[in-house]
Amino acid sequence: MRAIAQPNIALIKYWGKRDTEQNLPAVGSISVTLRDLYTAMQVEFDDVLERDELTVNGAGDNSMLPRLSACLDRVAGTDRAHARIFSDCNFPIAAGLASSASAFAAATVAAAAAADKQFTIAELANLAGQASGSAARSILGGFVELSNRDSGIEVTSLRAAAEWPLNVVVAITETGPKAVGSTEAMEISRRTSPFYSSWVEQQEHDLETARSAIADRDFGKLAAIAEHNCLKMHSIMWASRPPMVYWNSATMRCLQAIRKLQGAGIDVFFTIDAGPQVKAVCLPEHAVKVAAALSATDGVVDVMTTAIGEAARLMDES
Numbered sequence: 001m002r003a004i005a006q007p008n009i010a011l012i013k014y015w016g017k018r019d020t021e022q023n024l025p026a027v028g029s030i031s032v033t034l035r036d037l038y039t040a041m042q043v044e045f046d047d048v049l050e051r052d053e054l055t056v057n058g059a060g061d062n063s064m065l066p067r068l069s070a071c072l073d074r075v076a077g078t079d080r081a082h083a084r085i086f087s088d089c090n091f092p093i094a095a096g097l098a099s100s101a102s103a104f105a106a107a108t109v110a111a112a113a114a115a116d117k118q119f120t121i122a123e124l125a126n127l128a129g130q131a132s133g134s135a136a137r138s139i140l141g142g143f144v145e146l147s148n149r150d151s152g153i154e155v156t157s158l159r160a161a162a163e164w165p166l167n168v169v170v171a172i173t174e175t176g177p178k179a180v181g182s183t184e185a186m187e188i189s190r191r192t193s194p195f196y197s198s199w200v201e202q203q204e205h206d207l208e209t210a211r212s213a214i215a216d217r218d219f220g221k222l223a224a225i226a227e228h229n230c231l232k233m234h235s236i237m238w239a240s241r242p243p244m245v246y247w248n249s250a251t252m253r254c255l256q257a258i259r260k261l262q263g264a265g266i267d268v269f270f271t272i273d274a275g276p277q278v279k280a281v282c283l284p285e286h287a288v289k290v291a292a293a294l295s296a297t298d299g300v301v302d303v304m305t306t307a308i309g310e311a312a313r314l315m316d317e318s
Contacts, residue, residue: 001113002042005105005312007091008033008137008144009168009279011226011271012210013233015199016190017183018148023130026190027203028147030158030210031137032281034168035309039099041106042086043072043114049082056087064103071107071131076115083114091170091304104131105138105312113314124312125155141310143214145207158214161308166219167287171278171294172302173250182274185237185244192241199236219283223269226281230271237274246275250299254278257293266290 008031016026052072054065065085072083085107089099108128112119119127121139129136129152136155137144143158180188190196206229213222237244251272258270258280268282268290282290287305295303 001044001110002040002086002315003106003110003113003312004038004040004315005102005109005135005138006034006141006309007037007039007099007102008134009271009281010134010137010273011222011281012203012206012229013271013273014133014146014203015233015236015274016186016196017133020187022152023133024153025133025146025148026200028145028207029134029137030143030145030207030214031134032143032166032168033138033141033161033309033311034306035161036306037091037102037170037304039087039089039102039106040315041103041110042084043107043110044084045076045081045114046084047081049084052082052085054085054087057089064100067104067131068107071104071127072111074127074130075108075111075117080115083111100132101134101138102312104128104135107131108135108139109312109314122154126152128312129153139312142308145211158211161310164214164217164308165284166308167282167284167290168306168308169280169282169287169290169294170304170306171250171254171280171297171300172304173248173254173276173278173299175301178246178275180244185240185274188242188244189236189240193236193239195232195236195239199232202232219267223267223281226271227269234272244274247272248276248299250297251276251278253297253299254280254294257297258290261286261290261293 010031012030014025014029018026052069105128125136125139142161145156147154209225266286
């Protein structure tokens with residue numbers, strides 16, 4: 001079975017785990033699912049195979065295989081047959097663009113269908129989230145909130161993609177994998193950053209502010225809280241020991257370009273996940289100007305523009 005899922009970018013972010021074994025986030029988060037970036041994942045169970053096999057973009061790749069195998073075990077059961085897994089991704093992997101979110105959301109949906117298992121949306125989100133915390137949000141489309149519950153996590157659609165059709169312009173400043181993965185970096189921050197406890201305490205205020213902004217389609221309000229939340233998260237990383245600094249000089253120049261656009265009356269704001277890439281969220285009528293400004297920024301390798309996308313789903317194989 002073959003499924004497709006889009007990555008998501010968190011506007012109100014999570015950083016840190018409250019349960020590392022279950023991969024449960026310490027705080028809730030709110031994201032938008034992206035339409036034009038994707039990971040397609042095909043899962044084929046075969047009793048003849050002696051081990052799981054993974055092909056990524058046409059080449060053998062075992063780097064993610066242990067996590068994918070564990071994901072398939074949770075979905076299909078540990079007594080499952082071994083699987084051939086084919087992954088195709090149209091954007092840089094492990095570079096701060098939520099490739100793991102789309103990969104594990106797609107793998108969860110594909111594996112459930114291949115194993116003929118029926119799950120609710122909540123169950124799919126928890127299964128995907130145990131592999132990658134942000135993957136739970138890619139199970140749904142549009143504006144998505146991930147909430148912590150005693151029994152696990154819950155994902156809720158705050159607005160469908162068509163109800164507030166914003167654009168996201170992604171400035172790629174590096175194409176290689178990041179030096180420290182998010183899971184490791186989160187744990188370092190939780191243990192060592194003096195700002196971590198304040199981050200957890202303040203998150204509910206940020207979530208409520210963003211919920212209200214999305215409900216009212218208030219771009220300015222969402223812009224202010226999203227940028228503030230982003231900068232707080234990176235402050236936690238920078239104050240960790242050792243510091244987790246994912247930005248590069250082009251990242252900073254992109255922020256300066258966005259500030260100039262804002263000064264010129266363009267409705268745009270930035271957010272940055274655990275990586276050097278800058279995501280500029282804007283009104284559709286401003287996307288061309290935003291993309292042009294970021295393309296002209298020194299150090300930007302590529303620019304991708306996308307609308308807000310839909311939920312993870314099976315692909316038509318007819």
